[in-house]
Amino acid sequence: MDRVVERWREGLRADPRLSAQLEEMIQNQDETQLEDCFYRSLTFGTGGMRGQLGPGPNRMNRYTVRKAALGLARYLKATAGEGRVVIAFDSRRHSDLFAQEAALTLAHEGIAVDLFPSLRPTPLLSFAVRAREANAGIMITASHNPAEYNGLKVYDENGGQLTPEPAGVLIEYVEAIEDELTIPVAAENELVQTLPASIDDRYEEALASVLEQPRLGEDYGDELQLVFSPLHGTALEPLKKAFNRNGYTNVHIVAEQARPDPDFSTVTKPNPEEAEAFAWAKRWGREKQADVLIATDPDADRLGVAVPDERADDGYRLLTGNETGFLLLDYLLAQRSDKNELPANGKVLKTIVTSESGRQLARHYGVDCEDTLTGFKYIAEKMQHFEDGVEDGTFLFGYEESYGYLLGSFVRDKDALQAALVVAEIALAEKRAGRSLTDRLERLYQTFGYFREDIESLTLKGKEGEEEISSLLASLREEPPHAFGDEYRVTMIEDYHRGEAIDVESGQRSPLNLPASNVIKYKCADDSWVCVRPSGTEPKVKCYFGVKKRDQSTATQSLTHLQEAVMADINRRLTKSHT
Helix, strand or coil, rough: CHHHHHHHHCCCCCCHHHHHHHHHHHHHHHHHHHHHHHHCCCEECEEEEEEECCCCCCCCCCCHHCCCCHHHHHHHHHHHCCCCEEECEEEEEEHHHHHHHHHHHHHCCEEEEEECCCCCCCCHHHHHHHHCCCCCCEEEECCCCCCCCCEEEEECCCCEEECHHHHHHHHHHHHCCCCCCCCCCCCCCEEEEEEECCCHHHHHHHHHHHCCCCCCCCCCCCCCEEEEEEECCCCCCHHHHHHHHCCCCEEECCCCCCCCCCCCCCCCCCCCCCHHHHHHHHHHHHHCCCCCCEECCCCCCCCCEECCCCCCCEEEECCCCCCCCHHHHHHHHHHHHHCCCCCCCCEEEEECCCCHHHHHHHHHHEEEEEEECCCCHHHHHHHHEEECCCCCCCCEEEEEEEEECCCCCCCCCHHHHHHHHHHHHHHHHHCCCCCHHHHHHHHHHHHHHHEEEEEEEEECHHHHHHHHHHHHHHHHCCCCCEEEEEEEEEEEEEEECCCEEEEEECEEEECCCCCCCEEEEEECCCCCCEEECCCCCCEEEEEEEEEEEECCHHHHHHHHHHHHHHHHHHHHHHHHCCC
């Protein structure tokens, strides 16, 4: 590793910022930090790469971005013969620099680039790839990660993130590049073009198509009070414009979080899944007596929603991603059913860690609900299969528990702007009927049962943490639990790495028709379930839990007991791996 450090030390002499950071580590003899920066190259996975900013091959910097872009250029020339790539970037540190570095690296290889002139949300990048008939897209973002992170996501010609097979080919091209420090970039040239504002306008026009009851020219400002926070990210201008265009004119922007800010100074993490991210929105909500609060993550692919609740100390309750998905799906299916517009081959798509409430709702309306692996790229892949006739189906709705939703197929990644518009439409419909979003959700639970889900993450950083995560999954696979505590007897094990479902009682094995992935799911006798998987973007192992009961208190209690039993088992396994 010392040779790698010295090579970077020499190569960074013309890069004062990164050179100073590296020299400080060396002078302070920070061996732990040095090892983490230099012990490997930053993993380029199926969706691209994400990591902390800093010097070294295991950090996000201009050189690792050039490496990824050069690998993409070689991949496109090998698979398409030529190429056009659309590039967008968010509000994070050095995002604009990384976008420029990627563009000039591609241009040096003869690849045409359409570059957004300023920050844009991820769904607009997906839209633009399709609109420009590009061969690929790059989004510079680390989504909802803390401020010290940035990343690069790669999109295919259909506007979806790369799935494992093409990603595997791309990864080979990236990993074949041995020295990221000497990659040439082009000077400014005509191959890098700035995208015109007409792309933004076309996206805004498409957004209106997701509304079930569009009334162009109407103004609902007197009827509905909205509070919106972009959490210092990209959604402010496009979502504000979308609300105004579609009649939702009484939108109060959380001023403290409106400005793009790479430090995300008002939150610990810019993640709408976290209650803390809504602290400022709730203050505005109480002042304005808002009907609904919404927040988007920095690249605007995730949406969080909070609703008035008298039982909450601060007056508002943050909905889970599953609950927001439940509301959106119910509204869409009910509206289409009332208009007799539900196709016989309609498909709802959700991930394997998303609530079973969606499946039950789809069944109620006579449409199919299919599971995909975690990651919206798999939902996008299914959508393309429907469009190409590879599979029979008409896409209706796609979602995942981590606050990602898609209603209109003109985008092929989760889209917080689409979801925000429809949440406003549902809130307006309920208010006109003298009800609230909370009332509508309660009616759904009374009809279909009380579904409760949660997630716990264990952060295991660095090389040692990576080894611990690998050891834990191996233990769960080789020594599977027969039960969690005394209450939750395991009846089915779905091992997505081995591609098989195992009936615990009979021992019968059946294939899982999904791509291989290092994920294990346990289904229990009482319809509860547990799923364990390593995060694809953070040094974490994630544990998902789901239960269903006939009343709220029993469901809440059951979920708590399940979590406690599972985490006790996992902590025991981690402790055992240390001895």
